[in-house]
Amino acid sequence: xxxxxxxxxxxxxxxxxxxxxxxxxxxxxxxxxxxxxxxxxxxxxxxxxxxxxxxxxxxxxxxxxxxxxxxxxxxxxxxxxxxxxxxxxxxxxxxxxxxxxxxxxxxxxxxxxxxxxxxxxxxxxxxxxxxxxxxxxxxxxxxxxxxxxxxxxxxxxxxxxxxxxxxxxxxxxxxxxxxxxxxxxxxxxxxxxxxxxxxxxxxxxxxxxxxxxxxxxxxxxxxxxxxxxxxxxxxxxxxxxxxxxxxxxxxxxxxxxxxxxxxxxxxxxxxxxxxxxxxxxxxxxxxxxxxxxxxxxxxxxxxxxxxxxxxxxxxxxxxxxxxxxxx
Ligand code: GLY
Numbered sequence: 001x002x003x004x005x006x007x008x009x010x011x012x013x014x015x016x017x018x019x020x021x022x023x024x025x026x027x028x029x030x031x032x033x034x035x036x037x038x039x040x041x042x043x044x045x046x047x048x049x050x051x052x053x054x055x056x057x058x059x060x061x062x063x064x065x066x067x068x069x070x071x072x073x074x075x076x077x078x079x080x081x082x083x084x085x086x087x088x089x090x091x092x093x094x095x096x097x098x099x100x101x102x103x104x105x106x107x108x109x110x111x112x113x114x115x116x117x118x119x120x121x122x123x124x125x126x127x128x129x130x131x132x133x134x135x136x137x138x139x140x141x142x143x144x145x146x147x148x149x150x151x152x153x154x155x156x157x158x159x160x161x162x163x164x165x166x167x168x169x170x171x172x173x174x175x176x177x178x179x180x181x182x183x184x185x186x187x188x189x190x191x192x193x194x195x196x197x198x199x200x201x202x203x204x205x206x207x208x209x210x211x212x213x214x215x216x217x218x219x220x221x222x223x224x225x226x227x228x229x230x231x232x233x234x235x236x237x238x239x240x241x242x243x244x245x246x247x248x249x250x251x252x253x254x255x256x257x258x259x260x261x262x263x264x265x266x267x268x269x270x271x272x273x274x275x276x277x278x279x280x281x282x283x284x285x286x287x288x289x290x291x292x293x294x295x296x297x298x299x300x301x302x303x304x305x306x307x308x309x310x311x312x313x314x315x316x317x318x319x320x321x322x323x324x325x326x327x
Contacts, residue, residue: 038295041312042068042191045237045289045299049318051075052311055191060314065191065199066105066127072189073101073123073201080159084185087120088159089205091166093173094212097157100204100219101126104227106197110136112219113143118154123203125152126219137219157205169209177207177239179285179303186218188225188235188249190291198293200227202235216240222250231257232292234266238302239284242273252290262290263298267322270300274324287321300324 040059044052055072059065077086084090091097101122102112111130113122114137125147129138138146148154186204193199202225204218217240218224224240226249227233234252236243243249248269255265266288274281287301289308299308299321306321 040193041295043289044189047318052309056311065193065197068191069201073203090208093209102219103201106229110221112137114139114215114219116143119147186237190233198229200225200233217243222247226250234290238286266300
């Protein structure tokens with residue numbers, strides 16, 4: 001075994017044992033591995049191990065990153081316990097569950113839906129928008145009509161738990177986004193497959209008890225998610241209004257294009273937010289995940305408490321993100 005390989009195997013073992021992010025990224029930084037050395041890889045916001053597992057099932061068979069991120073995003077969409085995505089998502093202040101999602105493929109094509117109601121898998125509708133229409137974004141009733149024409153079923157997405165939470169919320173009717181709500185929020189999931197195809201997806205029911213008609217960052221290409229096959233991909237979670245104003249995912253990919261490691265690129269974008277909006281930044285959470293074409297990954301957030309899931313080299317793990325503000 002040559003000494004370089006021995007070093008890598010030793011450090012990889014150490015990384016698995018110690019499980020620290022610094023360790024992994026130190027390896028990533030110092031590994032001039034062949035481009036495919038650390039592929040495939042998928043990363044998702046928060047502890048979304050079932051989602052990354054679904055994506056990995058596609059990637060491990062040599063499948064396409066696009067199929068992987070769609071498969072991953074569909075997991076929380078169908079989970080009634082997940083109160084910030086799809087079925088079971090908390091409604092707007094009038095009791096309507098309204099969904100936003102977007103997807104991008106390795107050719108730079110994009111599809112998204114916003115303010116969509118009654119459809120279990122908005123991410124799959126977004127994919128159909130990308131693949132079957134001349135448009136990028138369909139909203140509201142138009143998006144619903146398109147979904148129904150495509151064979152999606154109309155469903156009630158308001159669970160009893162979500163309805164009760166809404167009834168309770170109505171007592172005070174105070175709109176106040178909560179930092180790290182249940183350590184779960186929008187899922188952004190981005191992947192590079194073993195042919196170095198890069199894709200990304202993002203799906204959410206948006207901020208709980210938002211105004212009717214409010215759309216966040218998640219369906220906006222470049223805000224909630226951006227993927228560029230030459231570079232890598234990034235996705236956001238947290239307060240959408242802050243992400244929208246800075247087109248954070250696009251900015252993050254551009255920082256990687258300029259040569260930054262995904263971890264540093266994510267930190268740069270979060271620092272920009274903190275500098276530009278100091279008051280809001282202090283009171284809210286925004287987190288980013290990113291991967292580059294080499295399979296290096298990273299995440300960073302405004303507030304402590306953000307975590308993310310990476311499936312790489314057959315291991316599915318959750319990492320605590322470093323943050324701008326400390327505990
Ligand atoms: N990040 C999700 C939203 O603000 O809607």
